[in-house]
Amino acid sequence: MQALYGFLQSDTKDLAKSERELFIGIEKIYDLFIYQLAFLIELKHVASVLMEEAKTKRLPTQDDLKPNLKFIENKFLAQLEENIHVKREINNRKISWNNEFELVKKVFNTIKVSPDYEKYLNVSDDSYSSHRDFILEVFREFIADFELVNHLYEEKNLHWGDDIYIVNPMIVKLIESFKENSNPDFSLMSLYKDKEEDGQFVKDLFRETAMRNEEIEKLIGDKTKNWEVERIALMDVLLMKMAITEILHFSSIPVKVTLNEFIEISKIYSTPKSKIFINGILDKIVADLKAENKLNKMGRGLME
Numbered sequence: 412m413q414a415l416y417g418f419l420q421s422d423t424k425d426l427a428k429s430e431r432e433l434f435i436g437i438e439k440i441y442d443l444f445i446y447q448l449a450f451l452i453e454l455k456h457v458a459s460v461l462m463e464e465a466k467t468k469r470l471p472t473q474d475d476l477k478p479n480l481k482f483i484e485n486k487f488l489a490q491l492e493e494n495i496h497v498k499r500e501i502n503n504r505k506i507s508w509n510n511e512f513e514l515v516k517k518v519f520n521t522i523k524v525s526p527d528y529e530k531y532l533n534v535s536d537d538s539y540s541s542h543r544d545f546i547l548e549v550f551r552e553f554i555a556d557f558e559l560v561n562h563l564y565e566e567k568n569l570h571w572g573d574d575i576y577i578v579n580p581m582i583v584k585l586i587e588s589f590k591e592n593s594n595p596d597f598s599l600m601s602l603y604k605d606k607e608e609d610g611q612f613v614k615d616l617f618r619e620t621a622m623r624n625e626e627i628e629k630l631i632g633d634k635t636k637n638w639e640v641e642r643i644a645l646m647d648v649l650l651m652k653m654a655i656t657e658i659l660h661f662s663s664i665p666v667k668v669t670l671n672e673f674i675e676i677s678k679i680y681s682t683p684k685s686k687i688f689i690n691g692i693l694d695k696i697v698a699d700l701k702a703e704n705k706l707n708k709m710g711r712g713l714m715e
Contacts, residue, residue, distance in 0.1 A: 412649065412650070412653065412676070412680070413436070413570060414429055414430075414432065414433035414436065414617060415617060415620055415621060415649060415652075415653065416645075416646075416649055417429060417432075418621055419621070419624065419649070426618065426621055426622075429617075429621075430614065430617060430618070433613070433617055434610070434613070436570060437602070437613065438602070439568055439570070439571075439574075440574045440577060440578065440602060441500075441504075441602045442504050442506065442568075443564060443568070443571050443574055443575065443578045444578045444581055444582070444600075444602070445497070445500045445501060445504055445506050446506055446564070447554070447578060447579070447582050448491065448497055448501075448582065448585075448599075449497075449501050449506050449507070449508060450508060450515070450554065450560070451488060451491060451546065451550065451554075452488065452491060452492050452497075453508040453511075453515050454488075454515060454518065454519055454522075454549075454554075455482070455483055455485065455488045455492070457512060457515045457516050457519050458482055458483050458519055459483045460512075461516065461519070462478045462480075462483065465478065466478075479532045479533075481531065481532050481537075482528075482531070482532065485542045485545070485546060486539050486542040486543070486591070487539070487542050487543040487546050487586070487589060488542075488546060490589060490593060490595075490597070491589075493595050494595055494596075494597060494599075495595050495596055496596070496597070496598060496599045497599065500599070511563070514559055514560065514563065517559065518553060518554065518557055518559075518560065521553055521557075522549055522553050525552075525553070527545070527548060527549070527552070531545045539590075539591035540591075543586060543589060546586060547583065547586045547587065550579075550582060550583065550586065551583065555575075555579045555582075561575060581600050584600060585599060585600050588600075612661075615660070615661070616653065616656060616657060616661070619656045619660050620652055620653050620656040623656060624652065627651075627652045627655045627656060628648070628652065630655060630696055631648060631651055631652070631655070631692065631696070634692050634695045634696055635692060643688075644681055644682050644685060646677070646680050646681040646685070647677065647681050647682070647685050647688060647689055650673050650676060650677050650680075650681065650685075650689060651673075651689055651692060651693060653673065654669055654670065654673040654689075654693055655693070655696060657669045657673075658693075658697065658700070658706065659700070659705070659706070659707075662707050662708055663708075665708070666697055666706070666708065670690065670693055670694075670697070673689065673693075674686045674689060674690055677689050
């Protein structure tokens with residue numbers, strides 16, 4: 412959607428260049444995924460540094476001198492830190508939190524004063540699952556939506572403000588997938604379910620929508636005669652173009668799935684009334700396409 416918006420608004424209409432930028436942008440989502448994993452590891456490092464600093468205070472308390480080490484010895488974090496895939500990706504992508512000590516410290520201090528942290532330190536349960544589940548809770552409650560962290564990501568990449576909502580569920584699933592016996596070669600989640608198939612889908616949807624732009628715009632225009640297309644929200648038009656392209660040229664995707672998914676996208680990226688408008692226009696277009704026998708869906712139930 413973002414790539415098509417940029418392409419259709421550009422003066423050059425360089426399809427190949429826009430396509431390359433699209434796939435670079437997708438790959439950058441995985442950078443964000445690794446950043447979030449690296450943040451968890453850095454959280455452990457910062458906690459350790461703060462504990463050592465507390466011992467050197469002018470008047471250290473007993474807790475400062477003999478701190479509870481349960482967090483910095485967290486069994487899941489130890490696994491994550493030693494995972495060879497995490498290490499390789501951090502190194503290859505040149506990802507580091509070394510210059511953001513104060514930010515990570517703020518997040519840790521927020522966690523540290525929470526009842527959840529106190530409970531974790533003092534509960535007698537030292538099982539692997541209790542360690543992993545605590546990190547899962549920490550991630551959901553204190554990291555996933557931490558405003559300063561997300562602001563930093565947006566400064567690094569304009570699109571990461573949206574991409575974080577793709578990455579965070581990936582982090583949750585990854586944490587849940589770790590087991591006590593997971594070895595250092597335990598695989599990370601892939602950005603694609605099937606890189607070849609998914610990559611081809613992205614390329615085809617982008618190219619078909621771009622190349623058939625005028626043709627599809629006419630279909631929309633015929634159903635919005637009481638509207639000037641220029642006055643319809645630009646994002647609504649773009650989403651309808653993508654949906655119609657998918658309906659016409661992707662024979663294995665049910666019509667209903669396409670409609671539902673693009674209406675859901677409109678709830679996030681367009682106006683409050685867009686879902687009703689988009690749904691109404693697409694329903695009319697689909698009805699015409701069915702009547703004209705222009706839908707080429709393969710398999711039972713794909714027309715619905």
